[in-house]
Amino acid sequence: MPYIVLSLIKLLIVVLVLMHTLAYLQWVERKVIAHVQLRVGPRRVGPHGLLQPLADVIKLVTKEGMLPSHVNTIFYFLAPFIAVLFALIPMCLIPYGGDINVFGIHTTMQVTDVSIGILLVFGLSGMGVYGVALAGWASNNKYSLMGGLRSSAQMISYELPMALAIAAPLLILNTLSFRHIVDGQTGFYFGFIPKWTIFQGPVPQIVSFVLFMVAGFAETNRVPFDLPEAENELVAGFHTEYSSMTFAAFFMAEYANMITVSCIATLLFLGGWHPLWPEQYGSSLLPSLIFGVSGLVCFSHAARPARPFDRITLPVFGVLFLGLAGLFLIPAGQQILMPLFWFGAKTGTILFVFIWVRATLPRFRYDQLMGFAWTFMFPAALINLFVTALGVALS
Amino acid sequence: MDAVLFLIFAAIAVVCALNLVIQTHPIASALSLIGVMASLAAIYLQLGGEFIAAAQLVVYAGAIMVLFVFVIMLLNEGKERKAKRRLWVTIAGLPLLFVFVALIHFMILRVLPPSDSVKFGAFTGGNAEAIGIKLFTAYLLPFEVTSVLILIAIVGAIVLARKEVD
Numbered sequence: 327m328p329y330i331v332l333s334l335i336k337l338l339i340v341v342l343v344l345m346h347t348l349a350y351l352q353w354v355e356r357k358v359i360a361h362v363q364l365r366v367g368p369r370r371v372g373p374h375g376l377l378q379p380l381a382d383v384i385k386l387v388t389k390e391g392m393l394p395s396h397v398n399t400i401f402y403f404l405a406p407f408i409a410v411l412f413a414l415i416p417m418c419l420i421p422y423g424g425d426i427n428v429f430g431i432h433t434t435m436q437v438t439d440v441s442i443g444i445l446l447v448f449g450l451s452g453m454g455v456y457g458v459a460l461a462g463w464a465s466n467n468k469y470s471l472m473g474g475l476r477s478s479a480q481m482i483s484y485e486l487p488m489a490l491a492i493a494a495p496l497l498i499l500n501t502l503s504f505r506h507i508v509d510g511q512t513g514f515y516f517g518f519i520p521k522w523t524i525f526q527g528p529v530p531q532i533v534s535f536v537l538f539m540v541a542g543f544a545e546t547n548r549v550p551f552d553l554p555e556a557e558n559e560l561v562a563g564f565h566t567e568y569s570s571m572t573f574a575a576f577f578m579a580e581y582a583n584m585i586t587v588s589c590i591a592t593l594l595f596l597g598g599w600h601p602l603w604p605e606q607y608g609s610s611l612l613p614s615l616i617f618g619v620s621g622l623v624c625f626s627h628a629a630r631p632a633r634p635f636d637r638i639t640l641p642v643f644g645v646l647f648l649g650l651a652g653l654f655l656i657p658a659g660q661q662i663l664m665p666l667f668w669f670g671a672k673t674g675t676i677l678f679v680f681i682w683v684r685a686t687l688p689r690f691r692y693d694q695l696m697g698f699a700w701t702f703m704f705p706a707a708l709i710n711l712f713v714t715a716l717g718v719a720l721s
Numbered sequence: 722m723d724a725v726l727f728l729i730f731a732a733i734a735v736v737c738a739l740n741l742v743i744q745t746h747p748i749a750s751a752l753s754l755i756g757v758m759a760s761l762a763a764i765y766l767q768l769g770g771e772f773i774a775a776a777q778l779v780v781y782a783g784a785i786m787v788l789f790v791f792v793i794m795l796l797n798e799g800k801e802r803k804a805k806r807r808l809w810v811t812i813a814g815l816p817l818l819f820v821f822v823a824l825i826h827f828m829i830l831r832v833l834p835p836s837d838s839v840k841f842g843a844f845t846g847g848n849a850e851a852i853g854i855k856l857f858t859a860y861l862l863p864f865e866v867t868s869v870l871i872l873i874a875i876v877g878a879i880v881l882a883r884k885e886v887d
Contacts, residue, residue, distance in 0.1 A: 401748065401749075401752075440771070441771055441848055442771045442772060442774070442775045442848075442849065445772075445775035445776075445778075445779060445849075446774075446775055446778070448775075448779060449762075449775055449778030449779040449782070449783055450778065452778075452779060452783035452784070452787075453755075453759075453778070453783060455783075455787055456752075456755065456786075456787070456790065459787070459790055459791070459794065460748075460752075462794070463748060463794045471794065471797070475791065475794055475795060478787050478790065478791040478794070479791065481787065482784060482787055482788065482791070485783070485784065489779075502849055
């Protein structure tokens with residue numbers, strides 16, 4: 327099959343999955359935060375609010391796009407475009423699994439493998455700051471400008487510790503390609519401790535992982551570092567003047583950046599698609615077990631429905647879950663789905679931490695944010711890099 | 722395919738560079754400069770300089786230009802004011818431009834050593850490992866001297882910034 331056709335098919339799959347993940351990530355976020363705060367969250371549109379993302383998309387598309395009279399029109403429309411563009415491009419460099427054979431075609435679960443993958447992703451997602459900065463400036467509004475300024479200052483400051491935190495595991499793995507990074511984390515110590523970089527010798531990279539995640543929170547403008555859009559100070563920060571689809575673009579970019587950071591953390595520190603424990607102890611049966619039990623729980627609740635429509639919806643989900651469990655048991659399905667399961671599980675856990683932190687922590691003060699970056703994160707990352715380099719040199 | 726992509730990125734780079742000079746607003750000029758840097762990175766990538774391409778994107782198009790944009794936004798400068806042109810500038814401007822272009826053309830044709838046409842994919846020494854080895858063996862002295870130079874610049878900037886506070 328020609329390279330271009332294959333790449334287009336892979337791109338289509340990545341785009342479809344990514345867009346649905348973006349929409350439902352927002353639903354998950356609202357639900358999780360609601361439950362943390364003892365509310366129930368969205369539940370009007372569809373069962374348990376499952377169709378809420380669809381309703382949101384329709385709302386955002388059909389809303390009137392306001393164009394304030396005082397904005398700089400070209401840059402005003404360029405900004406959301408830049409933000410979305412540089413949030414989505416890194417997705418096609420990230421591998422989601424190893425090599426697979428589908429219908430006799432041997433390929434990799436990645437749109438394209440470049441030898442400088444991690445640098446390129448880092449560079450491209452760094453360009454996303456222009457979207458936020460330009461939006462703040464072009465809106466010609468003091469709150470937006472403050473948001474844009476804060477964002478660019480924050481991005482420059484946190485990019486440094488982030489780059490240093492990435493450099494430390496790269497010293498151990500000795501490559502820049504995502505595929506080789508994951509290959510370097512294959513195997514287990516004593517047969518059960520995975521050789522992920524956070525556990526791998528000579529220097530386990532737990533400190534780098536924590537630093538990377540903290541910097542990742544700042545880079546994606548998430549709580550507790552969401553100073554660029556601090557509602558109680560800046561109305562809505564850099565996107566105050568945006569409405570309808572242009573606002574949705576910034577929203578999408580933020581969630582896409584979150585997913586990118588989670589994917590990089592998974593690939594670089596958590597062993598990518600390698601399982602948590604070896605296959606001989608039954609790690610390949612875990613997905614079937616989870617989905618099978620979920621299916622049975624659905625059926626048992628459908629037998630004693632709490633609400634009238636549960637009699638219809640729950641068996642549907644039960645059959646779906648059992649079907650998934652079956653797919654994980656047949657060898658052909660296992661070969662494709664197992665890496666995706668572990669990759670998705672790890673990325674999903676990190677995304678959950680993003681949401682969990684948002685529901686828990688208050689926002690930093692601006693001077694605290696900058697002081698934290700330069701007086702704690704930067705020296706800590708430097709010392710960590712030095713210790714790692716020493717360990718690698720001595721071993 | 723390679724030649725077409727090269728031409729596209731080269732065209733983007735040239736148009737952005739012209740736009741950088743023509744635009745009267747500093748933000749528009751800064752954005753054009755980012756366009757130049759990004760398309761140069763794409764061209765480096767095509768010619769086999771993978772690491773240089775990534776460095777160009779991370780350092781120039783990313784970090785340095787963010788600082789530029791940040792400062793422009795902080796000062797919130799408006800459009801530049803046009804100064805009145807002198808008479809001889811108006812008259813001699815275009816002919817001098819032609820002379821300049823002709824000089825460069827002459828330099829490339831006669832003074833510089835003749836070179837072969839570019840072959841895409843012929844150069845393979847552009848990965849991080851090859852560049853690292855070169856930097857720490859053949860070009861160790863220039864590399865270290867440059868880092869000292871940057872250190873001097875940083876110390877100088879801090880000294881200048883401190884004076885103003887006192």
